Amino acid sequence: MPQAVGVIETLGFPAVLAAADAMVKAGRVTIVYYDIAESGEQVVAIRGPISEVRPAMEAGIEAAETAPPNGKLVTYYIVPNPPENVIEVLPLQYTDRVEQFRLM
Structure with a gap:
């Protein structure tokens, strides 16, 4: 299943x-x-099936934009089916630390 x-x-x-x-x-x-x-900027990255990442990102964007008191969305981006070299070089792989939370 393609990941995003x-x-x-x-x-x-x-x-x-x-x-x-x-x-x-x-x-x-x-x-x-x-x-x-x-x-003071914070970054969070998610992975999952493309069909799950898109609605999750929409919900995250909306939540970030409406977070009180001074929360602000700076930017966002979705990469559908990133190549392996992107996953290996950037800190986006499933690690042992997060594997227990991975939903298949």
Whole structure:
């Protein structure tokens, strides 16, 4: 089954938390990456089947945009069926740490 990667970047932790929560509730996706970017920006990445990542991302985008008090969606992107070299080079693979949460 083709996999996709979805990434959301927000300003502030409440917005990224709201986005991550909404994404895992809206689709069979796994959070594979989270980190702090620059100037208070946060990044969260998900993986899963293409048909599940799209609605999960839509829910995450909406949650990030409406997160109180000062949450802000900075940017987002979906990569349907990324090539293996992208997955190997960027921190987007299913690790042992997240494997237990992976939904097949």
